[in-house]
Amino acid sequence: MIKNKQGVDRRLFMKGVGATTLFGALGSTKAIAGGLGQTSSMSMSYDLNEEYNRVGFNNFKWDAINAQYAPFKVEIPMGVADMDFRTMPQITAALKERFDHENWGYESPPSDYLDNIIAWNKERYNQVVPKGTIQNCLGVLDGVASILRAFGKPGDKIIMQTPGYSSFFMVMDAEHMHTAQNEMKLVNGRYEIDFDDLEKHIADGARQLILCNPHNPTGNCWTADEMRKMGDICNKNDVLVIADEIHCDFVNNHTKYVPYASLGEEYAMNSITLKSTSKSFNLASFRTAYMFSDNTEYMKKVVDAGHLRFLMNITGTVAANAAYKDGAGYMDDMRSYIDGNSKYLEKTLAEKIPLMKYKVHEGTYLTWIDCNALIDLLGAKKKAADETAYNIENKVMVTDFFGVKSIKHVDTGDWLQTWFVEHAGVNINAGEHYGKGGAGFMRMNLGTTRKKLVKALENIEKAINEI
Ligand SMILES: Cc1ncc(COP(=O)(O)O)c(C=O)c1O
Numbered sequence: 001m002i003k004n005k006q007g008v009d010r011r012l013f014m015k016g017v018g019a020t021t022l023f024g025a026l027g028s029t030k031a032i033a034g035g036l037g038q039t040s041s042m043s044m045s046y047d048l049n050e051e052y053n054r055v056g057f058n059n060f061k062w063d064a065i066n067a068q069y070a071p072f073k074v075e076i077p078m079g080v081a082d083m084d085f086r087t088m089p090q091i092t093a094a095l096k097e098r099f100d101h102e103n104w105g106y107e108s109p110p111s112d113y114l115d116n117i118i119a120w121n122k123e124r125y126n127q128v129v130p131k132g133t134i135q136n137c138l139g140v141l142d143g144v145a146s147i148l149r150a151f152g153k154p155g156d157k158i159i160m161q162t163p164g165y166s167s168f169f170m171v172m173d174a175e176h177m178h179t180a181q182n183e184m185k186l187v188n189g190r191y192e193i194d195f196d197d198l199e200k201h202i203a204d205g206a207r208q209l210i211l212c213n214p215h216n217p218t219g220n221c222w223t224a225d226e227m228r229k230m231g232d233i234c235n236k237n238d239v240l241v242i243a244d245e246i247h248c249d250f251v252n253n254h255t256k257y258v259p260y261a262s263l264g265e266e267y268a269m270n271s272i273t274l275k276s277t278s279k280s281f282n283l284a285s286f287r288t289a290y291m292f293s294d295n296t297e298y299m300k301k302v303v304d305a306g307h308l309r310f311l312m313n314i315t316g317t318v319a320a321n322a323a324y325k326d327g328a329g330y331m332d333d334m335r336s337y338i339d340g341n342s343k344y345l346e347k348t349l350a351e352k353i354p355l356m357k358y359k360v361h362e363g364t365y366l367t368w369i370d371c372n373a374l375i376d377l378l379g380a381k382k383k384a385a386d387e388t389a390y391n392i393e394n395k396v397m398v399t400d401f402f403g404v405k406s407i408k409h410v411d412t413g414d415w416l417q418t419w420f421v422e423h424a425g426v427n428i429n430a431g432e433h434y435g436k437g438g439a440g441f442m443r444m445n446l447g448t449t450r451k452k453l454v455k456a457l458e459n460i461e462k463a464i465n466e467i
Contacts, residue, residue: 045089046330048337049449052086061445065427069418075425076448076456081216081366083282083447088330091281094322095315109136109317116324117290121275124328125248127259129292133299136309136317137289140246140274141171143307144210147272147291148175150305151208151240159201159209159239161193162435163368165216169435180206183436184218189359191218193230202233208240211271213260214247214363217434217443221251221362224258231260231267240298241271246289247364249280249331252339255362261294268294272302279365280331281323282447288316338365341446341453348457355464356442365447369428372440375412377467384415412439423463426456 054062061080066073114131121127137143148158154176160168162181172179180201184191198209211230214221222230234241243260251257261268276289293299342360345367349356355377357370375381387410390396398408413430420426420442431441446453 046086048085048333049451050086051449051451052084054084069421069427072422073425074421074427075459076452077427078445078448078456079427079429079443081279081445081447082284083365084449084452085282085334085447087283088281088323088327090326090330091283091319091322094318098314098318104314106311107314109312109314110321112325113317113321116321117275120324120328121259125257125259125262127262130294130296133294133296134290134292135299135302135307136312137274137276137291137307138287138309138312139278139284140244140276140289140291141167142287142309143272143274143289143291144168144242144244145171145175146302146305146307147240147242148172148177148208150302150307152177156208157201157204157206159198159206160435161191161212161215163191163217163431163438163441164210164435165212165244166429166433166435168210168212179435180204181436182209186437191215191220193226195229195233198230198233202237202239207238208242209234210242210244211260212244212247214245214251214257216247216364217366217368217429217431217438217441219361219364219366219368221255221257222260224263227258227260228263228267231263231270235266235270241267243271243273245273246276246279247366248275250335250338250365251363252342252360253336254360257363265294270295272298277320277323277327280334281319281327283316283319283323286313286316286319288312288320337450338446341365341448341450342367344450344453345444345446345457348461352461353457353464356460365445367444367446368431369442369444370440371416371431371442374464375416375440378416378419380415380419381412384410384412387415413442416442420460420463423466424456424459426459 056063061077061082065077065079114134117134118129118131121129135143137146148171152158156177157180158172158177159180159182162183169179182194182198182201185194211227213227231241241260245259248257248259259273261271261273272291272293274289274291278284278286278289346358346360349358349369355371355374357373358367361367391408391410396408397405399405411430411432413432417428417430420428429443431438431443434443
């Protein structure tokens with residue numbers, strides 16, 4: 001069960017996030033150092049302000065992006081959705097303990113693994129996870145793919161709200177399915193679901209919907225009312241709701257996460273929820289996630305369709321288990337830290353970089369920034385179109401993740417992404433990659449130290465002032 005919630009982790013809190021709490025949105029490096037100074041006599045074993053080196057370990061966020069843009073240097077990468085912090089010490093300790101036992105024959109996950117999944121969700125969100133239905137996944141996308149396959153067939157249309165998480169498109173492609181893009185409406189700075197458009201996609205034959213809650217990239221934490229309205233439409237039309245709630249542990253202070261399956265029996269019975277410690281505790285490379293549903297028939301259907309993941313890489317479940325067992329205080333601190341980063345970003349953009357517009361978001365550590373004014377100032381649309389025309393004429397090729405070559409098409413967002421790297425040493429992601437409604441926006445990842453965020457924004461401000 002979850003331990004240490006108020007014990008060791010609360011002491012650790014002070015070193016990592018005391019600064020955030022004490023100095024709120026001030027965010028200057030000096031203020032953070034000052035905050036730490038006040039608490040430095042305490043016994044602490046993590047520090048969210050620590051500058052932890054990630055360069056040289058084959059990671060996507062730092063190493064791959066620098067290789068991609070060489071000879072330009074990406075000083076602050078803020079693209080790939082992982083975090084730059086040193087891992088929570090209890091996770092490392094649990095792994096070390098397992099490594100001390102030098103035999104790696106077949107073995108089950110830790111005996112309290114499922115109980116800790118259940119306790120985490122119950123204690124933090126009052127969500128009841130039915131133990132017997134929990135299935136392991138090799139990442140959340142692995143689970144999503146298995147569900148799509150179990151409940152559908154090649155050629156099916158799958159609904160997702162856009163702008164939406166780019167890799168959902170990849171999974172649908174891999175399953176030879178089509179994305180039914182339910183483009184959202186931006187109303188007073190917050191994205192809203194277009195329910196009429198949703199019904200059109202259903203009328204057009206879509207029978208599965210991927211709900212992302214909290215939503216990547218817009219940062220929405222869907223309210224109970226919004227999800228009920230969506231869920232009622234789905235339930236009435238036999239549309240399965242696949243609730244990807246991987247980001248649920250990141251919610252900014254002014255709002256809250258409502259688990260989709262907690263809305264009521266009819267919603268729980270027509271959905272499968274997926275979660276993981278991979279975002280919350282930055283354990284993505286362990287490829288360990290889980291899914292569950294109140295509907296045992298649904299889970300049986302997924303397993304019967306070939307989702308056989310009873311045995312997992314033991315290190316992944318050891319790490320995830322330690323995270324859920326010991327991580328409540330750490331997670332609270334992390335949430336406050338990201339909340340502080342969000343406020344710092346909002347304040348700095350408003351005061352110093354008004355060409356980039358952002359209002360503190362609700363959930364995830366990802367932010368979705370309106371860059372339309374900057375695009376206009378730079379003439380980015382025309383420059384991207386000219387570059388694409390040149391690439392077509394001169395057969396300038398690009399090789400994708402799977403080694404497939406194609407003519408290098410440059411979206412406005414791609415052009416702007418390159419501009420940020422070349423002029424500010426900062427990598428943020430182009431909005432076009434998130435589907436309909438994404439153009440004009442860039443996604444910035446705040447899962448990093450305040451110091452790096454401060455530096456990134458200083459670099460961007462300078463680059464823009466030099467235009
Ligand atoms: C909404 C969402 N789902 C799934 C994933 C990927 O999860 P995994 O690596 O566990 O497959 C991400 C990663 O960014 C994500 O943002």
